[in-house]
Amino acid sequence: MAGNIFGKLFKLTTFGESHGRAIGGIIDGCPAGIKLDLEAIQNDLDRRKPGQSAIVTQRKESDTVEFLSGIFEGVTTGTPIGFEIRNEDQKSKDYSHIKDSFRPSHADYVYEKKYGTRDYRGGGRSSARETASRVVAGAVAKQLLKDIEIKAYVSAVGEIKLDKSYTELNLTQEENIVRCPDTATAQKMEAYIKEIRKQGDTVGGVVSCVIKNVPIGLGEPVFDKLHAELGKAMLSINAVKGFEYGSGFEGAAMKGSDHNDLYNEDGSTKTNFSGGIQGGISNGMDIYFNVAFKPVATLIQEQTTLDKKGNMVKMQGKGRHDPCVVPRAVPIVEAMTALVLADYFLLDKVSRY
Numbered sequence: 001m002a003g004n005i006f007g008k009l010f011k012l013t014t015f016g017e018s019h020g021r022a023i024g025g026i027i028d029g030c031p032a033g034i035k036l037d038l039e040a041i042q043n044d045l046d047r048r049k050p051g052q053s054a055i056v057t058q059r060k061e062s063d064t065v066e067f068l069s070g071i072f073e074g075v076t077t078g079t080p081i082g083f084e085i086r087n088e089d090q091k092s093k094d095y096s097h098i099k100d101s102f103r104p105s106h107a108d109y110v111y112e113k114k115y116g117t118r119d120y121r122g123g124g125r126s127s128a129r130e131t132a133s134r135v136v137a138g139a140v141a142k143q144l145l146k147d148i149e150i151k152a153y154v155s156a157v158g159e160i161k162l163d164k165s166y167t168e169l170n171l172t173q174e175e176n177i178v179r180c181p182d183t184a185t186a187q188k189m190e191a192y193i194k195e196i197r198k199q200g201d202t203v204g205g206v207v208s209c210v211i212k213n214v215p216i217g218l219g220e221p222v223f224d225k226l227h228a229e230l231g232k233a234m235l236s237i238n239a240v241k242g243f244e245y246g247s248g249f250e251g252a253a254m255k256g257s258d259h260n261d262l263y264n265e266d267g268s269t270k271t272n273f274s275g276g277i278q279g280g281i282s283n284g285m286d287i288y289f290n291v292a293f294k295p296v297a298t299l300i301q302e303q304t305t306l307d308k309k310g311n312m313v314k315m316q317g318k319g320r321h322d323p324c325v326v327p328r329a330v331p332i333v334e335a336m337t338a339l340v341l342a343d344y345f346l347l348d349k350v351s352r353y
């Protein structure tokens with residue numbers, strides 16, 4: 001099964017299944033000499049981990065990262081950084097009902113058809129548990145990026161939308177379990193997620209992300225445009241259905257005379273519909289984008305589905321699941337952003353003399 005490696009120079013390979021012994025990864029290409037703040041890495045993992053609040057899956061994992069190589073006396077050595085996170089709270093019995101049947105809109109059917117075999121326990125490799133490894137690597141990448149600031153937050157849960165732009169929000173601290181930086185909206189979102197959970201249902205949402213202090217020049221023309229790589233990074237996250245940056249889909253309804261970002265004398269722009277990227281290259285303005293997550297597939301409600309023999313059968317989800325993934329997806333979006341920027345930061349160093 002290919003497709004487990006992300007990045008060109010700052011490269012992450014992840015391994016592991018939801019109910020195997022461990023998940024983890026190898027970061028290859030991280031430069032030597034970075035003094036790592038290991039607490040900050042664990043802190044990002046804690047923001048993603050299950051069981052952290054009443055509105056996420058109640059699987060209890062400590063999600064403690066153990067580094068195996070590539071770091072000596074707290075400093076990167078330039079050799080591959082290997083790390084592992086043990087799986088501690090697997091309840092594989094909860095998944096016996098999907099051994100021979102396929103959850104609608106999950107990855108069960110396509111894995112079975114493509115590979116002829118699958119680790120059905122907790123969704124195996126298709127489980128978002130894999131994204132914990134991305135969060136570790138992303139937290140390392142953040143430390144390489146130093147002054148570049150990456151902040152993601154929840155901007156919609158179902159129909160409840162935050163009606164403020166990032167420039168009006170204080171993004172310095174996460175103040176609630178939804179990770180929406182507006183208290184009144186966050187309270188509505190929290191109540192709605194709790195209601196959805198009671199119904200045994202799920203709901204989608206949007207994570208927005210802002211990158212500040214980006215130097216001019218990150219991004220390679222043609223196929224490796226910065227926004228194309230960000231798009232790929234975001235669309236590789238489980239349950240993501242949409243990506244837009246800058247004016248996004250709303251820009252399609254505008255006139256050029258309104259949409260053009262006019263220059264100030266210092267090269268900054270008066271508006272930022274471009275979302276900080278022009279021609280695939282960062283222009284020094286803030287980069288901002290939205291990532292749409294679907295309502296996840298596993299419902300604690302009965303649905304009709306297909307089994308391996310081609311029969312229509314009744315299925316009701318069991319086990320511990322997220323009614324809405326966006327609060328836990330915030331650190332994942334940040335991590336994938338950091339991986340892209342670290343990679344493009346290093347690529348920039350070899351792309352001009």
Ligand SMILES: Cc1cc2nc3c(=O)[nH]c(=O)nc-3n(C[C@H](O)[C@H](O)[C@H](O)COP(=O)(O)O)c2cc1C
Nearest residue numbers: 106107126127128238239296297298321322325328
């Ligand atoms: C943080 C996070 C948690 C998730 N938790 C669940 C879950 O509890 N139940 C579920 O069915 N899907 C969950 N998913 C989504 C599945 O992993 C995903 O839908 C599945 O792999 C199929 O891929 P696709 O939806 O991208 O097509 C989660 C996704 C994320 C990002």
